Amino acid sequence: MRSKRNKTIDFTLEEASAKLLNQIIQPTDNLQKTSDKIINGDSFKVMTKLAPHQVDLALIDPPYNLNKHYDGLNFKKMSTSQYQAYTQKWINLLRPLLKKHASIYVFSDWATSIALAPVLEQNFTIQNRITWQREKGRGSQKNWKNGMEDIWFLTTDADNYTFNVNQVKQRRQVVAPYRQDGVAKDWQATKNGNFRDTMPSNFWDDISIPYWSMPENTGHPTQKPEKLLAKIILASSNPNDFIFDPFAGSGSSLVTAAKLDRHYLGIEQSLLYCAWGQYRLNQVKDNRTIQGYTDGVFWERNTLAAQRKLQRHKGEI
Numbered sequence: 473m474r475s476k477r478n479k480t481i482d483f484t485l486e487e488a489s490a491k492l493l494n495q496i497i498q499p500t501d502n503l504q505k506t507s508d509k510i511i512n513g514d515s516f517k518v519m520t521k522l523a524p525h526q527v528d529l530a531l532i533d534p535p536y537n538l539n540k541h542y543d544g545l546n547f548k549k550m551s552t553s554q555y556q557a558y559t560q561k562w563i564n565l566l567r568p569l570l571k572k573h574a575s576i577y578v579f580s581d582w583a584t585s586i587a588l589a590p591v592l593e594q595n596f597t598i599q600n601r602i603t604w605q606r607e608k609g610r611g612s613q614k615n616w617k618n619g620m621e622d623i624w625f626l627t628t629d630a631d632n633y634t635f636n637v638n639q640v641k642q643r644r645q646v647v648a649p650y651r652q653d654g655v656a657k658d659w660q661a662t663k664n665g666n667f668r669d670t671m672p673s674n675f676w677d678d679i680s681i682p683y684w685s686m687p688e689n690t691g692h693p694t695q696k697p698e699k700l701l702a703k704i705i706l707a708s709s710n711p712n713d714f715i716f717d718p719f720a721g722s723g724s725s726l727v728t729a730a731k732l733d734r735h736y737l738g739i740e741q742s743l744l745y746c747a748w749g750q751y752r753l754n755q756v757k758d759n760r761t762i763q764g765y766t767d768g769v770f771w772e773r774n775t776l777a778a779q780r781k782l783q784r785h786k787g788e789i
């Protein structure tokens with residue numbers, strides 16, 4: 473029997489209500505003015521039907537170049553040149569949808585990045601390569617376990633793009649608190665410990681993969697954490713901007729966009745994943761929490777107790 477603490481969203485399509493399924497948009501609907509929705513369809517077809525020049529921030533989490541089973545799709549590992557052609561194909565469809573000063577983030581693993589990076593460089597300005605240090609990863613007897621992912625930060629204009637650095641600071645516990653003339657230097661002493669808000673770097677070691685006791689967790693095999701998406705959305709867009717995700721999966725980017733008062737549009741080939749995403753979107757009105765993002769900063773791992781204490785102190789929970 474499933475533990476009561478297991479919050480995983482993994483209902484079947486038969487268990488989904490007709491009302492929920494009716495909220496999901498079909499490619500036959502008029503898509504020109506569609507916003508704040510999930511479209512159930514093939515991105516390579518649907519993108520041709522969307523209005524041009526509307527996207528401020530594109531979050532692209534495509535199938536990595538691996539054999540992977542998604543509901544309704546068996547993605548097969550390709551040769552490097554085939555994967556590059558696949559990437560160029562979605563870029564050609566994405567480009568007309570972007571605004572002049574848009575940002576694009578593309579997710580990848582190290583092996584896929586070898587094929588991906590040259591194509592990204594031909595099409596956009598590469599601003600950075602973020603390393604997300606994940607905790608989870610399959611061990612190997614003959615190789616190092618993979619404990620990281622790449623996130624490529626790209627822009628359409630080399631110099632003119634949104635970057636709100638002050639909205640993505642990281643709160644770290646101060647190990648050796650230094651005082652000058654008795655005054656704390658660059659850190660704050662609180663009842664819950666000593667903390668410093670630091671400038672965000674391109675090495676992200678504060679974000680866990682969603683797991684079973686987290687309310688955001690679904691049955692999707694490669695779900696991204698809301699905390700990770702929140703960093704990107706806060707840094708690279710402003711309230712009311714339009715966020716687009718053509719490989720939306722369980723809707724993580726759309727849910728995070730909604731929680732942060734952005735508009736959004738997602739496309740996903742699996743109706744089941746769309747239903748999980750829509751279910752999560754329907755919960756946003758009652759719960760806008762993003763685990764690990766409290767008090768306008770991103771907290772390092774294992775600080776939940778301090779975050780809760782602060783929220784209680786502020787009367788937020």
Ligand SMILES: C[S@@+](CC[C@H](N)C(=O)[O-])C[C@H]1O[C@@H](n2cnc3c(N)ncnc32)[C@H](O)[C@@H]1O
Pocket residue numbers: 513514515516533534535536542543545692694695696697718719720721722723724725739740741742745
């Ligand atoms: C890496 S997963 C994205 C996971 C997502 N970021 C999340 O947090 O749940 C890629 C997704 O793209 C979907 N997909 C693959 N090819 C597609 C296509 N041509 N059109 C629409 N969706 C597609 C898969 O079904 C899968 O859910």
